[in-house]
Amino acid sequence: MAVANQKGGVGKTTTAINLSAALARLGKRVLILDLDPQGNASTGLGIQPSSRQHTTFDLLMGERTLAEIALPTQVDNLSIAPATQDLASADIELGQREGRIRLLRKALVGQASEPYDHILVDCPPSLNLLTVNAMVAAHSVLVPLQSEFFALEGLSQLMLTLKQIRQSANPALRTEGIVLTMYDGRNRLSQQVEQDARDALGDLVFRTRVPRNVRISEAPSYAMPVLDYDPVSKGSQAYQALAEELLERNAPIAA
Numbered sequence: 001m002a003v004a005n006q007k008g009g010v011g012k013t014t015t016a017i018n019l020s021a022a023l024a025r026l027g028k029r030v031l032i033l034d035l036d037p038q039g040n041a042s043t044g045l046g047i048q049p050s051s052r053q054h055t056t057f058d059l060l061m062g063e064r065t066l067a068e069i070a071l072p073t074q075v076d077n078l079s080i081a082p083a084t085q086d087l088a089s090a091d092i093e094l095g096q097r098e099g100r101i102r103l104l105r106k107a108l109v110g111q112a113s114e115p116y117d118h119i120l121v122d123c124p125p126s127l128n129l130l131t132v133n134a135m136v137a138a139h140s141v142l143v144p145l146q147s148e149f150f151a152l153e154g155l156s157q158l159m160l161t162l163k164q165i166r167q168s169a170n171p172a173l174r175t176e177g178i179v180l181t182m183y184d185g186r187n188r189l190s191q192q193v194e195q196d197a198r199d200a201l202g203d204l205v206f207r208t209r210v211p212r213n214v215r216i217s218e219a220p221s222y223a224m225p226v227l228d229y230d231p232v233s234k235g236s237q238a239y240q241a242l243a244e245e246l247l248e249r250n251a252p253i254a255a
Contacts, residue, residue, distance in 0.1 A: 001118065001119065001120050001121065001138055001139065001140050001141070001142055001176055002120075002121045002123055002131070002134040002135050002137075002138040002140070002141045002142070003015055003016045003019075003120055003121060003122055003123060003141075003142050003143075003144065004121075004123040004131055004134065004135070004141055004142075004143060004158065005123075005125065005143055005144055005145070005154065005155075005158060006125060006126050006127045006131070006154060006157065006158060007125060007146070007151075007154040008125035009125075009146070010125075010144045010145065010146040010151075010181060010182075011144045011146065011181035011182055011210065011216075012122065012123070012125065012144050013036065013040045013041050013044065013122050014044075014144075014181070014216060014220075015142070015144045015179060015181065015210070015239075016032055016041055016120050016121075016122040017032070017041055017044050017045060017122075017220075017225050018216070018219075018225045018226055018227060018235075018236075018239040019120065019142075019239055019242055019243055019246070020032050020078055020118070020120050020225075021075050021078060021225035021227045021228070021239070022225075022227060022239045022240045022242065022243035022244075023117075023118055023243045023246070023247075024075050024076060024077035024078040025077075025227060025240070025243075026243055026244070026247065027077065028077065028117040028118055028247075029077050029115060029116045029117045029118075030077060030078050030079070030116060030117065030118045030119075030120065031066075031070060031078075031079045031080065031081065031115075031116045031118070031119045031120070032045070032078070032079070032080045032081070032119075032120050032121075032122060033056060033080075033081045033119055033120070033121045033122070033134075034055075034056055034080060034081060034082055034083035034122050035056055035083060035087065035104075035121055035122060035123050035124060035130045035131075035133070035134055036083055036087070036122050036123065036124045036125070036130075037083060037084075037085055037086075037087035037088040037090075037124060037130075038083075038124075039052070039082065039083040039084055039085070039087075040122075040220070041080065041083070041122040042080055042082035042083055043220070043223070044219075044220040044223060044224075044225075045073045045074070045075070045078070045080055045223065045224075045225075046073065046074055046223035046224065047071055047073070047080060047082050049084065051071065051082075052082040052083070052084050054068055054069040055069060055081070055082050055083055055084050055086060055087075056069065056081050056082070056083050056087065057083070057084065057086040057087050057090065057093075059081065059104070059107045060090065060094060060103045060104060060107060060133070061093070061094075062103075062106075062107065065107075066081060066107070066108065067115075069081045069082070074223075074224065074228075075224075075225060075228065079116075087124075087130065090128075090129060090130050091128055091129045091130075094129055095129060100129060100133075101129070101132050101133060101136050101169055102133070102136055102137075102169065103133055104121075104133040104134060104136065104137040105133075105136050105137035108137055120142075121134040121137070121138060127157070127158070127161050132161075132165065135161070135162065135165045135169075135170065135173060136165060136169045136170045136173075137170075138170075138173060139172065139173070139174070140173065140174045140175065140176035141162060141173065141174075141175055141176055142176040142177060142179065143155065143158060143175070143177070143178045143179070144179050144181045144210075145178050145179065145180055145181065145193070145197060146181055146182050147180050147181065147182055147183045147184065147187075147189070147190035147193045147194065147209075148182070148189065148190075148193065149189065149193075151193055152193065152196055152197065152200070155178070155197075159175075162175060175204055176246070176249075177204050177205065177206050177246075177249070178197060178201055178204055178205045178206065179205075179206045179208065179209075179210060179242060180193070180194055180197065180205065180206070180209045180210065181209075181210045182210070182211075182212045183209040183210060183211050183212065184211065184212050185209075185211075194209070206242060206245055206246075207245060208238060208241045208242040208245050209238065210235065210238045210239065210242065211234050211235060211238060213226075213233060213234050213235035213238075215229060215230040215233035215234075215235050215236065216233075216235035218230075225239075226239065227239060227240065
């Protein structure tokens with residue numbers, strides 16, 4: 001599942017980390033695949049730069065397998081394939097390669113599915129070659145949507161990109177859903193963004209809303225998910241609820 005939004009500062013990496021941790025708490029074996037050159041998901045889970053000897057860049061280049069780059073985290077059942085600044089040159093390094101939009105899919109085929117119940121790809125905050133690779137390789141895309149002005153304008157561009165990917169490279173790609181982040185129920189703007197999103201996208205918008213919460217912001221500085229940093233905070237409870245809703249949406253339909 002690609003976690004993507006071309007706009008920065010919307011809670012994308014925060015959602016990737018905390019949703020993964022919540023799924024792991026529910027007994028799922030989870031991997032975060034860090035495709036952001038900033039490597040914030042790696043840092044946020046305590047993976048120091050000196051420990052990132054092999055990264056997702058090596059995976060894309062075909063020089064390492066997923067098993068060789070994946071590292072355990074302090075969270076039970078949660079691993080991460082880390083990233084470094086090497087990914088910043090990916091558009092140049094990979095742009096000349098044949099099948100450049102399918103490099104991640106090719107790297108994952110036959111080796112990714114068995115050890116993990118869920119793989120979440122933390123995409124960079126742009127619709128570049130890395131994000132396209134994630135969408136071509138993924139079954140679905142989860143979109144964090146900041147509850148602020150202009151949020152829906154950026155979302156329309158992302159939805160158009162998803163449509164183009166379906167038409168050209170990954171017909172099975174689906175929209176996992178839209179999750180409202182940094183939500184403040186006391187704020188009329190947050191309420192209006194939610195209403196507009198639900199009017200336009202209906203059930204694609206998750207019932208769970210992630211609130212603006214200082215504990216969520218503090219947790220990365222301690223290199224841990226908010227679920228471990230403050231398990232009873234509103235932010236922690238929201239991501240636990242989001243994980244449960246995600247599993248509910250994907251539960252097999254009884255015969």
